[in-house]
Amino acid sequence: MVDGGKPRPMKGIRQLAEHLDISIGTISRALNGKPDVNEETRKRVLAAAEQLGYVANQSGRSLRQGTTNVIGLMIQSSKETVENSDNFFLTVTGGLQSVFSRHNLDLIMLPCPHDEDPYEYLKRMVARRIVDALILSETQRVDKRFDLLAKAKIPFAALGRSLSGVQHPWADLDFDSVANSAVDRLVARGHRRIAISVPTSDINLGFVFAEGYRHALERHGIPYDPALIIRAKSSEQGxxxxxxxLLRLEDRPTAVILIYELMAIGLYRRVMEAGIIPGRDIAVVGFREAPRAKFLQPALTCFRTSLHDLGVELAEILLSSMPAYNHLYPDTNRQRTWSLELVPGESDAFYLPSSK
Amino acid sequence: MVDGGKPRPMKGIRQLAEHLDISIGTISRALNGKPDVNEETRKRVLAAAEQLGYVANQSGRSLRQGTTNVIGLMIQSSKETVENSDNFFLTVTGGLQSVFSRHNLDLIMLPCPHDEDPYEYLKRMVARRIVDALILSETQRVDKRFDLLAKAKIPFAALGRSLSGVQHPWADLDFDSVANSAVDRLVARGHRRIAISVPTSDINLGFVFAEGYRHALERHGIPYDPALIIRAKSSEQGxxxxxxxLLRLEDRPTAVILIYELMAIGLYRRVMEAGIIPGRDIAVVGFREAPRAKFLQPALTCFRTSLHDLGVELAEILLSSMPAYNHLYPDTNRQRTWSLELVPGESDAFYLPSSK
DNA sequence: CATAGTATCGTAAACGTTTACGGAGCGTGT
DNA sequence: ACACGCTCCGTAAACGTTTACGATACTATG
Structure with missing residues (x-):
């Protein structure tokens, strides 16, 4: 057997092997940190790989190992839900990646097209085996996607709760306590008719938010009026x-809780057109994104949190439910609400004269 | 034939072949629409695949074909971008997908972590061969990534121009003419000291914007004052x-052009703190996102465009530079600026008394 | 009947990895 | 001398597709 010249240019690991005159098996072991390889040769291999710019072909590796080292984050970006969702996802993504990168896992975002059914889209992605695990977002109240993933035995976690698949792992903002403390704060200022905005879609956070609101009212002995639950898009227009x-209601509320802070821009505009000054004639409390709310006029009282850290948490929850990694995250609480901190502004600073 | 009731999930093409008693070659040909297969058997194969939920494993296919049918959109989500990107990416993504889906191409988003060098990140993604082609965004004035992609012979297009790789395909908003018509409009209202905001980073759009502004001034014979070019983050805080x-400048400008419309929130706030009313004492023009600007008080004059259609355009530009698809997009202009339409608001509606 | 052509299908070889298995070399203890 | 264990490395078989090639049956033509 003459292993003489090079009849044709080899690619990939074979070329590297030929260049070093080492077998491909050893090369692979060296690069993957396997124990049974001399440290001396490992150094040579790593150096040569670096120099020649060799990186293992993902398809070959995936095919052999049955694993892709890629985590998918599915986002729907449907027109109806949250229009300003980019920085939300990108910030959470940062937190996710800071954890995944420690395990050499890459995160990709899977944007479901508007005109495709999310369930079918997810089914396709799952079947193609392009990711090892999935993170779902914008969870619906009942969300068939959980059943699909459970049946396909693909590890997953969700950014947001859902009623379906009760035991699924998730991390979620604590809408419940936000609604509670918003109501508490407004009641303390003398308000009793408090309106609340919820999303138009069936996204679960709307229900959770509304339930928290309802419980808070109960606690204060304030009657619940369905007319004060207002469905609107989470945008300025909403x-x-x-x-x-609000202006149409006969017994007009004196306060309103918005589920998304940018909605305050549109709300301010509309009430001022009617001669009503926010922060004087009507109290407004918003949700999320304190830094932005600070610059509204009057500054919006709202709730701040670190979406980055929420991402970190969610990543750990996902890894703890992946067989290959769960030993690293032994006793992780797999269902975790993430708290927010009240940031007082001027939009609800006044006290109702009728109170006390 | 007893149909047990629950068809268990298939592992691969071999089991499908066994189930139908057809060779795997024929199965593959049938599924991929190859000509030399009987229509009758093709129907049988498609039906069985549908029933058993068989979808080709992407790794196997990629390995054999050397192609993944996936297009990557790299986004950097740098701290600054995160704050202002809003639904920008998701909207463009919608346009991209509407084209790609016609060719069975899936789009994934590749978010480069904050703490990783974009160049190294891209290099890794390219080497792993996880995508067939790439779309770059947030292009820098000089952007090494283009050289990398050119050398790797990976098809690509950019969302935004760059000075490097002069001949690279791109689609970009027409910052030049926006700056021009903003200046024209302000000059027509008597303004001669017009400030402009540009991003703090080296992202190329800032330079293009500033150049357009400068040319417009020249056209009107207005002296160019570097002090009026203000670097700031594209956020409310910015x-x-x-x-x-502006307030610090001695010869205070009477108008300002913002590169990102949400900046108007912070600007309104600050000037009103100084007793200056936007739309009366100072003219403000913003860029992009007319629907949102409408709800500011006073409504912001700005420029509207369809980011979705920009995505469509960009997708076609990319496909036209991919060998496998370029015959479908024969004479596509591979460098395309995308125009915007002025939406008059109240923020610059007044005329300077000194004029005329 | 021989031959060519056509439609349809099966066979097997890739694609680039990882890894189970075994073998070579060497040291050590009996 | 022998057995044994250890370290290191090469060999070859997978992983699931696609596709070049050839085989078969059938039809048409001479």
């Missing part, structure tokens, strides 16, 4: 519509 | 800082 609704 | 700078 805020404008919320104000429209 | 807008606040812009206002700060």
């Amino acid at each position: 805020g404008y519509q919320v104000a429209d609704e | 807008g606040y800082q812009v206002a700060d700078e």
Whole structure:
């Protein structure tokens, strides 16, 4: 057997092997940190790989190992839900990656097209085996996607709770306590008719938010009025519509809780058109994103949190439910609500004269 | 034939072949629409695949074909971008997908972690051969990534121009003409000291914007004052800082052009703190996102465009530079600026008394 | 009947990895 | 001398596809 010249240019690991005159098996072991390889040769291999710019072909590796080292984050970006969702996802993504990168896992975002059914899209992605695990977001109240993933035996976690697949791992903002403390704060200022905005879609956070609101009212002995639950898009336009609704109500609320802070822009606009000054004639409390709310006029009272850290938490929850990694995250609480901190502004600073 | 009731999930093409008693070659040909297969058997194969939920394993296919049918969109989500990107990426993504889906191409987003060098990140993604082609965004004035992609012979296009790789395909908003018409409009209202905000980073759009502004001034014979070019983050906070700078200038400008509309929130806040009313004492023009600007108080004059259609355009540009698809997009202009439409608001509606 | 052509299908070889298995070399203890 | 264990490395078989090639049956043509 003459292993003489090079009849044709080899690619990949074979070329590297030929260049070093080492077998491909050893090369692979050296690169993957396997124990049974001389440290001396490992150094040579690593150096040569670096120099020649060799990186293992992912398809070959995936095919052999049955694993892709890629985690998918599915986002729906549907027109109806949250229009300003990018920085939300990108910030959470940062937290996710800071954990995944420690395990050489890459995160990719899977944006489901508007015109495709999310369930079918997910089914396709799962079947193609392009990712090892999945993170779902914008969870619906009942969400068939959980059943699909459970049946396909693909590890997953969710950014947001859901009623389906009760035991699924998730991390979620604590909508419940936010609604509670918002109501507490407003009641302390003399408000009794408090409106709340919820999303138009069936996204579960809307229900959780509304339930928290309802419980808080109960606690204060304030009657619950369904007319004060206003469905609107989570955008400036939605805020404008919320104000429209408020103005139409006969016994007009003195306060309103918005589920998304940018809605305040539209709401401010609309009530001021009606001669009503936010922070003087009507109290407004928003949700999330304190740094932005600070610059509204009047500054919006709202709730701050670190979406980055929420991402970190969610990543750990996911890894703890992946067989290959769960030993690293032994007793992780797999269902975790993430708290927010109240940031007082001027939008609800006044006290109702009728109170006390 | 007893149909047990629950068809268990298939592992691969071999089991499908066994189930149908057809060779795997024929199965593959049938599924991929190859000509030399009987229509009758093709129907049988498709039906069985559908029933058993068989979808080709992507790794196997990629390995054999050397192609993944996946297009990557790299986003950097640097701290600054995170704050202002809003639904920018998701909207463009929608346009991209509407084209790609016609060719059975899936789009994934590749978010480069904050703490990783974009160049190294891209290099890794390229080497792993996880995508067939790439779309770059947030292009820098000089951007080494283009050289990397050119050398790796990976098809690519950019969302945004760059000075490097002069001949690279791109689609970009027409910052030049936006700056021009903003200046024209302000000059027509009597303004001669017009400030402009640009991003703090080296992202190329800032330079293009500033150049357009400069040319417009030249056209009107207005002297160019570097002090009127204000670097600030593209966020509410950035807008606040812009206002700060403006107030500090001795010969205070009467108008300001913002590169990102949300900056107006912070700017409004700051100038009003100084007793200056936007739309009366100072003219403000913003860039992009007319629907949102409408709800600011006073409504912001800005420029509207369809980011979705920009995505469509960009997708076609990319496909036209991919060998496998370029025959479908024969004479596509591979460098395309995308125009915007002025949406008049109230923020610059007044005329300077000194004019005329 | 021989031959060529056509439609359809099966066979097997890739694609680039990882890894189970075994073998060579060497040291050590009996 | 022998057995044994250890360290290190090469060999070859997978992983699930696609596809070049050839085989078969059938039809048409001479």
